[in-house]
Amino acid sequence: MSNAFDAIILGAGAAGLMCAARAGQRGKRVLVLERAEKPGKKILISGGGRCNFTNIGAGPANYLSVNPHFAKSALARYTARDFLDLVESYGIAWHEKTLGQLFCDGSARQIVDMLLAECAKGDVEVRCDADVTAVEHEAGRFAVMASGHIVTAPSLVIASGGPSIPKMGATGFAYDLARQFGLKVVEPRPALVPLTLGGEEVLFREISGVSAPVIASAGKTSFPEAALFTHRGLSGPAILQASSYWEPGEPIVINFLPDLGSGWLLERKRDMPRGTFKQVLRELLPDRLADILAHRLGIPAELGNASDKALRSAEERLSRWEFRPNGTEGFAKAEVTVGGISTAELSSKTMESRKVPGLYAIGEAVDVTGWLGGYNFQWAWASGVAAGDSL
Ligand code: FDA
Numbered sequence: 001m002s003n004a005f006d007a008i009i010l011g012a013g014a015a016g017l018m019c020a021a022r023a024g025q026r027g028k029r030v031l032v033l034e035r036a037e038k039p040g041k042k043i044l045i046s047g048g049g050r051c052n053f054t055n056i057g058a059g060p061a062n063y064l065s066v067n068p069h070f071a072k073s074a075l076a077r078y079t080a081r082d083f084l085d086l087v088e089s090y091g092i093a094w095h096e097k098t099l100g101q102l103f104c105d106g107s108a109r110q111i112v113d114m115l116l117a118e119c120a121k122g123d124v125e126v127r128c129d130a131d132v133t134a135v136e137h138e139a140g141r142f143a144v145m146a147s148g149h150i151v152t153a154p155s156l157v158i159a160s161g162g163p164s165i166p167k168m169g170a171t172g173f174a175y176d177l178a179r180q181f182g183l184k185v186v187e188p189r190p191a192l193v194p195l196t197l198g199g200e201e202v203l204f205r206e207i208s209g210v211s212a213p214v215i216a217s218a219g220k221t222s223f224p225e226a227a228l229f230t231h232r233g234l235s236g237p238a239i240l241q242a243s244s245y246w247e248p249g250e251p252i253v254i255n256f257l258p259d260l261g262s263g264w265l266l267e268r269k270r271d272m273p274r275g276t277f278k279q280v281l282r283e284l285l286p287d288r289l290a291d292i293l294a295h296r297l298g299i300p301a302e303l304g305n306a307s308d309k310a311l312r313s314a315e316e317r318l319s320r321w322e323f324r325p326n327g328t329e330g331f332a333k334a335e336v337t338v339g340g341i342s343t344a345e346l347s348s349k350t351m352e353s354r355k356v357p358g359l360y361a362i363g364e365a366v367d368v369t370g371w372l373g374g375y376n377f378q379w380a381w382a383s384g385v386a387a388g389d390s391l
Pocket of ligand 1: 010011012013014015016033034035036039040041042043045046047048051052053054130131132133159160161162164165169170171173334335336362363364365373374375376377378380
């Protein structure tokens with residue numbers, strides 16, 4: 001078994017497998033090293049086992065990065081349609097769930113099998129149970145130590161992901177390696193993550209399990225989707241999305257009644273003065289949520305007895321309810337990581353380091369983070385292709 005390759009890819013996740021397949025099919029001798037016992041573990045658990053493998057509307061606006069322009073080139077050159085063509089060429093049945101999110105009809109395993117078949121077409125070697133612990137760079141070659149073996153290549157791709165879900169073996173290895181080579185790392189933090197509530201907001205834990213369609217905002221960014229109350233705070237797609245933009249100390253603002261125009265509560269007062277505020281809210285929101293909001297707004301029993309001023313203020317609060325999360329549920333529960341290897345260090349066309357020729361970084365390891373809904377895999381495919389075509 002020769003230990004010299006054209007390219008070594010660290011991590012057999014979404015980005016690493018895609019990159020390996022492309023480079024292998026271009027005739028490169030490619031080795032993928034994976035510390036886990038099998039490739040593509042995050043793909044297998046993604047999308048509830050059905051893998052939300054892309055989003056048909058994926059574009060640069062759906063990503064967070066210190067440099068929001070960085071992802072443009074790779075996303076334009078390998079689009080959601082390109083990945084869908086690949087999926088269809090393997091006869092994998094799929095469906096659009098909502099908001100452009102594409103899932104397998106069958107199982108996420110089909111996506112992993114497809115990527116492995118693409119790797120096989122390029123004679124890529126995928127070695128599992130190969131934990132990369134050290135890398136050296138000398139005379140234009142990278143020497144990689146993995147589970148007691150040393151392999152070498154003139155090109156090395158960091159595709160080892162971010163630290164979200166450490167239970168699955170995720171680590172900050174990509175960042176350590178980047179720093180070793182003098183590449184800057186944007187402070188990583190958990191994203192697409194549930195938020196925790198403290199102080200008197202813990203009272204909302206009483207309604208754990210209740211969800212409602214809302215608009216959740218963090219700073220200037222808003223997401224119209226469902227919010228879910230949990231035994232620790234807030235979750236659900238709208239909150240997970242907003243969490244990526246949330247800064248500690250800042251509020252998450254929720255519009256509980258996004259479909260109602262201004263003045264709706266005064267209209268109700270005119271139409272049903274004997275009705276109670278709680279009754280009105282129960283018609284619009286799940287009962288337990290309506291009750292807790294009504295209680296906290298403290299409107300007297302019958303609408304007819306409430307002043308217009310009080311009703312206007314209640315309406316305003318229902319459309320701009322401020323929660324002050326005291327934290328997140330951390331990397332243990334985060335679907336992705338915001339931050340990572342700085343894009344300033346990389347070519348947006350090839351993902352190659354500007355400082356260290358032959359060193360590449362792709363996927364979640366890089367400071368490009370997608371919204372919930374297939375965007376993160378699309379970045380993994382697109383950045384993997386960008387590097388794979390350049391190796
Ligand atoms: P990824 O984490 O997939 O792969 C990195 C690989 O490197 C891993 O296999 C790891 O074991 C390996 N590795 C790490 N350190 C190593 C070392 N030292 N030596 C060797 N190997 C090493 N996204 C989306 O678009 N749609 C979805 O449906 C979902 N669903 C989803 C569910 C859950 C529960 C999570 C946690 C995440 C998602 N995501 C998602 C996000 C998506 O999984 C994520 O963005 C991609 O997997 C990132 O792909 P990468 O290849 O960059 O990293």
